[in-house]
Amino acid sequence: MNDILDLYQELIVDHSRSPKNFGELLVKSHYARGHNQLCGDIIDLDILVKDETVDAVAFHGDGCAISKASASLMTESIKGKTLAEVRHLFEAFHQMLTSDDAQASLGKLDVLKGVRQFPIRVKCATLCWHTLNAALTRKTERVTTE
Amino acid sequence: MNKISTFDVARIRQDFPGLNQTVWNCPLIYFDSAASAQKPQCVIDEIGNYYELYTSNIHRGAHRLSEIATAKYHDARAYVAKFLQIADAGQVVFTRNTTEAINLVTHCLGKIYFKAGDEIILTAMEHHANIVPWYLLSKEKNLTIKVAPIFDDGSLDLEGLMALFNEKTKFFAVAHASNVLGTINPIKKLVALARSYGVPTLIDGAQGVHHVPLDLKAVDPDFYCFSGHKAYGPSGIGVLYGKSTWLDRFPPYQGGGDMIEKVSFSDITFLEAPRKFEAGTPNIEGALGLKKALEYIDGIGLHKIHEYEKSLHDYALGHLHEMKRVRIVGSAEEKVSLLSFVIDGVHPHDVSTIFDRHGIAIRAGHLCAEPLMARLGVTALSRASLAFYNTYEEIDRFVSTFKQVFEVFKL
Numbered sequence: 001m002n003d004i005l006d007l008y009q010e011l012i013v014d015h016s017r018s019p020k021n022f023g024e025l026l027v028k029s030h031y032a033r034g035h036n037q038l039c040g041d042i043i044d045l046d047i048l049v050k051d052e053t054v055d056a057v058a059f060h061g062d063g064c065a066i067s068k069a070s071a072s073l074m075t076e077s078i079k080g081k082t083l084a085e086v087r088h089l090f091e092a093f094h095q096m097l098t099s100d101d102a103q104a105s106l107g108k109l110d111v112l113k114g115v116r117q118f119p120i121r122v123k124c125a126t127l128c129w130h131t132l133n134a135a136l137t138r139k140t141e142r143v144t145t146e
Numbered sequence: 147m148n149k150i151s152t153f154d155v156a157r158i159r160q161d162f163p164g165l166n167q168t169v170w171n172c173p174l175i176y177f178d179s180a181a182s183a184q185k186p187q188c189v190i191d192e193i194g195n196y197y198e199l200y201t202s203n204i205h206r207g208a209h210r211l212s213e214i215a216t217a218k219y220h221d222a223r224a225y226v227a228k229f230l231q232i233a234d235a236g237q238v239v240f241t242r243n244t245t246e247a248i249n250l251v252t253h254c255l256g257k258i259y260f261k262a263g264d265e266i267i268l269t270a271m272e273h274h275a276n277i278v279p280w281y282l283l284s285k286e287k288n289l290t291i292k293v294a295p296i297f298d299d300g301s302l303d304l305e306g307l308m309a310l311f312n313e314k315t316k317f318f319a320v321a322h323a324s325n326v327l328g329t330i331n332p333i334k335k336l337v338a339l340a341r342s343y344g345v346p347t348l349i350d351g352a353q354g355v356h357h358v359p360l361d362l363k364a365v366d367p368d369f370y371c372f373s374g375h376k377a378y379g380p381s382g383i384g385v386l387y388g389k390s391t392w393l394d395r396f397p398p399y400q401g402g403g404d405m406i407e408k409v410s411f412s413d414i415t416f417l418e419a420p421r422k423f424e425a426g427t428p429n430i431e432g433a434l435g436l437k438k439a440l441e442y443i444d445g446i447g448l449h450k451i452h453e454y455e456k457s458l459h460d461y462a463l464g465h466l467h468e469m470k471r472v473r474i475v476g477s478a479e480e481k482v483s484l485l486s487f488v489i490d491g492v493h494p495h496d497v498s499t500i501f502d503r504h505g506i507a508i509r510a511g512h513l514c515a516e517p518l519m520a521r522l523g524v525t526a527l528s529r530a531s532l533a534f535y536n537t538y539e540e541i542d543r544f545v546s547t548f549k550q551v552f553e554v555f556k557l
Binding site for chain 2 (some may be wrong): 005017038039040041063064065118121124
């Protein structure tokens with residue numbers, strides 16, 4: 001039962017209750033909506049890219065604590081990063097949640113490491129990242145984690 | 147709240163091997179029977195027996211094993227008829243599940259019954275299984291779907307429903323019991339009401355047939371359907387009951403072997419109902435297992451089951467009412483034994499993760515009833531659904547687990 005506390009660390013609960021960068025951007029260059037069919041979580045992600053760099057990012061939507069906290073932490077960690085750095089971070093984050101190999105620290109995002117012990121919740125933590133990926137590659141306007 | 151001590155739940159639990167296990171090092175508490183119920187040993191054994199002793203195809207081959215399997219398959223159909231208290235087993239069609247039963251009806255009605263402009267009445271509490279097939283049909287045939295309203299307590303608004311009937315109304319489909327609200331609909335009254343307007347009725351019995359004593363002859367709907375796996379039987383087997391006047395007129399649903407009388411490339415004649423609707427080799431072991439499940443229910447008695455489950459429900463409800471942050475969704479007078487709830491400030495998915503780590507299986511999400519979620523003003527719910535193999539002690543442990551939810555989320 002203690003891994004409940006590994007999953008719902010204070011930082012995660014705090015971010016889910018008072019998410020950072022929550023809302024919409026008035027000026028944006030990229031947008032996508034993510035949808036987790038399993039639980040109905042929805043995230044709308046607005047991004048403003050200038051000179052190949054994330055200048056501004058905001059999200060809104062409805063979801064569980066993990067998906068909200070993950071989105072909040074993601075927006076904090078990608079702001080000011082180049083698109084190449086963002087892509088690298090996406091891969092590193094995905095690996096942290098799905099692979100056993102020890103990874104270098106991803107800073108604040110490390111707090112989501114506990115999700116790995118809850119396989120059915122991995123999708124909650126990665127929904128925002130898949131949405132980000134879709135927004136930046138403009139693959140589709142609507143993303144699912146399936 | 148009075149606990150019932152005469153119901154020998156300890157004895158019953160021994161019949162369900164799935165209940166006797168630990169999950170995350172805690173004794174399993176299975177509160178998700180409305181999604182799929184645990185199986186008694188007799189059902190598991192029956193399926194094993196089929197595979198071990200008389201694996202063969204039915205309705206073909208003049209050999210001993212096929213003869214036994216065929217007889218057992220027909221016995222299963224006859225038992226379903228007896229369980230539903232209908233005289234004619236020919237009105238019982240085996241399907242994969244409730245969903246397929248409803249699709250069979252919408253498909254066939256689309257071929258022979260509806261015309262553009264006709265109206266269908268559903269209710270606001272329907273499961274997707276009793277919405278999507280009608281939606282597809284309405285798009286194909288240009289029909290209008292009207293939705294009967296519900297009250298805030300989760301009961302059906304009968305006056306609101308009556309106001310929807312008019313000369314264009316051609317069909318009414320309603321759940322026996324709601325998988326979200328628990329509401330048991332007054333199906334006998336509803337069938338009679340629709341019939342007074344000349345409108346036939348389909349009842350989605352997926353959440354009702356194994357919880358509420360039912361005399362289908364007295365209710366007298368045009369169609370009634372249910373799934374095996376929610377009624378302690380196997381998955382992949384379901385039942386469609388249909389009035390002969392409909393089944394005889396219906397064209398085949400799928401074509402293939404086992405549903406034909408005579409075949410040439412230019413002319414084919416079909417068997418009569420119900421076999422007309424059972425193309426190909428059916429789920430033989432599923433039908434056999436379903437019979438065992440229904441026998442098991444009969445062995446205890448649905449009246450006793452209903453009474454005990456109601457007392458479990460009321461016991462749990464009493465405890466949940468004491469928690470200020472827990473909002474119960476669905477408080478109709480007549481309910482099956484499930485409790486949907488929302489904890490203010492906590493997403494249902496997080497709630498179920500915490501319960502799961504305590505070995506308690508509950509459901510979270512939109513519960514396959516998105517229009518009802520919209521009506522209730524929520525995006526998701528938690529649901530604890532109880533069965534006659536659950537206990538008051540399990541409810542105590544369930545109730546005490548809320549504390550950790552409140553702690554983790556600083557409520």
